[in-house]
Amino acid sequence: MTTLLQINIDEGTATLAAAIIAAIFSLLTLLSTRPTEIRAANRKTLETYIPELSDAVHQMIAISNILLKNKTEESRGNWRQKAEDAKSKLKEIRPKIRYSLWGLEDYILSLSRLPDFTLYTLDDIEVAKKVVKRGTRLGDSLDNCIRKCYLNGRTPRFYELWILKYYRWHFTNTRNNYKAKRKTDS
Incomplete structure (x- = not known):
């Protein structure tokens, strides 16, 4: 068996990577739900x-x-x-x-x-x-x-x-x- 790439990640780096990935997904969720929230707020104001x-x-x-x-x-x-x-x-x-x-x-x-x-x-x-x-x-x-x-x-x-x-x-x-x-x- 041949290994092409071996990466050693310590506990701190893994936590940082998980936090960055979670932040990116949170930002994407926020950006995708923002238009829906704005539409709902405009409707609520007008109704x-x-x-x-x-x-x-x-x-x-x-x-x-x-x-x-x-x-x-x-x-x-x-x-x-x-x-x-x-x-x-x-x-x-x-x-x-x-x-x-x-x-x-x-x-x-x-x-x-x-x-x-x-x-x-x-x-x-x-x-x-x-x-x-x-x-x-x-x-x-x-x-x-x-x-x-x-x-x-x-x-x-x-x-x-x-x-x-x-x-x-x-x-x-x-x-x-x-x-x-x-x-x-x-």
């Missing part, structure tokens, strides 16, 4: 606000559609109050989810203006329909982004923020163009 947030987003869209269809000022007044309630709920939730849903704050604020923009543009029903259509698209996209963030325990992706930015621009631009046209007509 208290998700029902209220989704309800408020849905109400903004639904109330704006109803305002568009209402014919009497009395009926619009009733829905205006409901819109204010939903808007205040959104504004109350917004700072609480700021860090969990980093980057969505401005889009939530823009969506809270949907009923106001709808009421402002009701003199021109075609513009009001565009405002509601584009506001609905913004709201649906925002709702979908929030859902994905919650399910995956993450913050919004850069491409989701770009899409929301485009939809917000489209939404506010419709109202701003109407406002500019109204000023020149006066």
Whole structure:
């Protein structure tokens, strides 16, 4: 029998080698479980606000559609109050989810203006329909982004923020163009 390599290890060296191997495995375990823990923490932070947030987003869209269809000022007044309630709920939730849903704050604020923009543009029903259509698209996209963030325990992706930015621009631009046209007509 031939020995190619003979290593003599004393007790202290063996203990040191075992400690190094244990430390390496501990570090690998920590690095592999960290993303899971972060996702769980993000979900836990959001789960208290998700029902209220989704309800408020849905109400903004639904109330704006109803305002568009209402014919009497009395009926619009009733829905205006409901819109204010939903808007205040959104504004109350917004700072609480700021860090969990980093980057969505401005889009939530823009969506809270949907009923106001709808009421402002009701003199021109075609513009009001565009405002509601584009506001609905913004709201649906925002709702979908929030859902994905919650399910995956993450913050919004850069491409989701770009899409929301485009939809917000489209939404506010419709109202701003109407406002500019109204000023020149006066």
